[in-house]
Amino acid sequence: MNPLPRGRPRPVTALVAANLRRLTRDRVGLFFIVIMPFVSIVFVGMAIGGATGAAGLPVGVVADERDPVAAAVLAELRGHPDLEVVPVDTPDGLRSGVREGALAAGLVIPSGSTRLELVLAQANGSGMAARSAVDVSVGRVAAVLEATRAARAAGAGEAQAAEYVRQAQAEGGRVAVTDVATGGGDPGGFAYTAPANLLLFTFINSMAVAAALVESRRLGMLQRALTAPVPRRSVLFGEVVSRFLVAAAQAVLIMVVSSLAFGVSWGDPFAVAVVVGVFALVATGAAVLVGTLLRSPDQAPAIGPPLGVVLGMLGGCLWPREASGEVINAIGHAFPHAWGMDALLALARPGTGLGAVLPEVAVLTGMAVLLLGGSLIVFDRRTRIT
């Protein structure tokens, strides 16, 4: 027999490739990973006010178009490619529309005043995007107004007025926008259901794929892999990485599709990646623990997803947390979903970075360490050579 060329054994690559390929052959599993989260995002999002049907972000405006300032602002807003101006009769109606999610943001322009009132729900990604667009439009109007006033006062001609406009644009902040939150807390619509379902399905599907780990144990695949010339820790690591990649891929898929299809703004990408990564580690730890403790592959889908749903309920992933009450929300914070929601909703607010969610990240990291550490200890004992 001719000797074969030998390279370095690749247990992690082998296990990850095999496990991911197995997942792609599981049609039911793929349905729950690729389709089901978006069904949930859409239907629950519509139920709590996410469906708008507008081509741009709908911004409600209460204004008298005969007022020159109002007319100028409306003209700017209507000319903005990302906005769709929706006339609203009263400030109360405007606030109600924003609260229910029918409007991404609202603007009240009192007649004869340059102090405008911006209405948006805190941490609503669509609202933040609308605010940004409104700020630009209002700034342009403010600059023109200031430039005009300056030109008149100085008796300048048309050429000089252009220079005054440039200067006025730099001082546009004199036209103030007052930020008012009508939701009193969490956003509505897709801005809420997207992070909620990210956490829910990342966890549930991680628990569901734990069945594959039970199956590997039952088939004797892990034992057989341990007869290869590879360190045992590599086999353990390969199984963990496989589950982590599934959890992370689930999260990335939801983020990308919800951003593109529903206009959800997730916030600082780095901070979101940290939160989602740590949460995926929590889900991985839970999956490996379940996959190691259970004896039959049929037990995993029977236990894992229901557990994930219960934790999701407590964490505010199935319906808005305002509906759950303080007690449930307090209990929810014993589990990872509530902390994940806190972090992701906070990051959707403009100007929020990793520093604002460090407590949540710390708690999630602790949970990940406990679950992963515990699962690896159990896994190690179950496969130890004695």
Added chain:
Amino acid sequence: MTATLTCEGLRKRYGDVTAVEDVGFSIAPGQAYGLLGPNGAGKTTTISILVGLLRPDAGTVLVGGTDLAADPRRAKAAIGYVPQEIALYPELTGRENLRFFGRLFGLPRRALAARIEEVLDLIGLTDRADGRLDTYSGGMRRRINIGAALLHRPAVLILDEPTVGVDPQSRKAILDGLELLVREGMSLLYTSHYMEEVERICDRVAIIDHGRIIAEGTRRELIAMVGTADKVELVLDGDVPAAFAKLRAVEGVVEAARTEDGSVRLIAEGGRYLLPALITAVEGSATVTATQVIEPDLEATFLHLTGASLRD
């Protein structure tokens, strides 16, 4: 020449229960070695120690001269292990399963692709290589199960009951393949409930019972342990006691015993040739209505040594 696999003084206990005790044997390059024993005799425990899944309480395992305990990675690289159960991913194709094991053993991509084709050809599954394993018959899965252990071209192939539940066609394909591997110089350690498989493939056989090797040698040596006498069973109709007395007196009959159902069991040298004389001897007392002659074989040796049938 260095033995491909040597084990000495293997002992494994679970509390007060002794799984194996003082087990030792050696397999030369290109030798097929059979390990026979009833259920619970210690075969799987022994194999688990040899492939590194169990740590013995005492004893050593050398694979091509490498101590398994001291350098497990080097030793394991020379072993191909075929477990009793089908340890493969059912959702993957036969080829994908082979690729998985090839990666575990560190075969470079190009060499692995070529080796997979060789193995598929050897196990006769080239045409079905890209079908999912859960669409295979039991025999085809068994063949992939063996193929997965052959990818890295091990020096010794350890097979634990590799043909359980296999159809005759697949069994023949498996045995033909194993014989080919032995001819090419691979060593085998083979356990099976099917005595005829062991008799066909193995050069040497160890019989293990209650965790100890109670006999070891070539097939001829083991059969000789129970002598060369045949067992002859006669079913009689008539005066059985009188006929029994006449049969005991026939020259060549070593032992004789009556059973409750009226038949007589004899141990007789050259019993198969003695039948006419035995039938003639009982004339006048009884009539012989049925006969059976059992020549000594490995099964008889096993029965003689362990007191149990191999398939019990």
